[in-house]
Amino acid sequence: MANSSNEVIIEKIEKIVVPVLNEMNLSLVDIEYMQDGGYWYVRIYVEDLNGDITLEHCATISNKIEDDVDKLIDKKFFLEVSSPGIERPLKKIEDFIRFKGEKAKVSLKHKIDDNKNFEGIINDCKENIILLELDEEKILEIPFSEIRKANLVYEFDEF
Structure with missing residues (x-):
């Protein structure tokens, strides 16, 4: 369960990610900021409503946002950008x-x-x-x- 400070970080990450996705004609599915096995992760799930998300999409998004996201979080974390997969979450x-x-x-x-x-x-x-x-x-x-x-x-x- 996310606590309120994690939710604030997620909102700030969303403000960084959405303009980049809009520029690339992609959509945000979900953002997770969580600890898993002693490590912190920022997981960003994106989709292309007209096709598949490629590794190049994920790498481009990651490169464009990593510095700004890094400034938000004072702990060491892993940034992961991927498609939501076939069992994608239904958020909206x-x-x-x-x-x-x-x-x-x-x-x-x-x-x-x-x-x-x-x-x-x-x-x-x-x-x-x-x-x-x-x-x-x-x-x-x-x-x-x-x-x-x-x-x-x-x-x-x-x-």
Whole structure:
């Protein structure tokens, strides 16, 4: 769980990253600033809405932002820039709209039907309500504000 000083750093990193991404016609998916196994990491996840993120994209972004990000953080850290991967996080309401029809895993802040974790198909989004199809008979209405964490679920094809 991020503390408030980490959230402030993330906001400042976002102000550095977004203009660089806009210049490159790329979108910010997420920023993490966290300690993992004794080391600090700044992880920036970006995507190209019209194609794939390449290693060159990541290297260019990293080179353009590393000095400014370095000035924000007084501890030693690793800067990682990458695509969000196939099980990308769903952070904004626009993500749910964009990935309508895809399978997602959703963790809630408070229980609905005695459960906080659900997996289903994103059926629709209406006025900040996510409709998650759990099975053919049950569609769960989830207020966007209740979502703690959500991501796409990739299903491997059976051979």
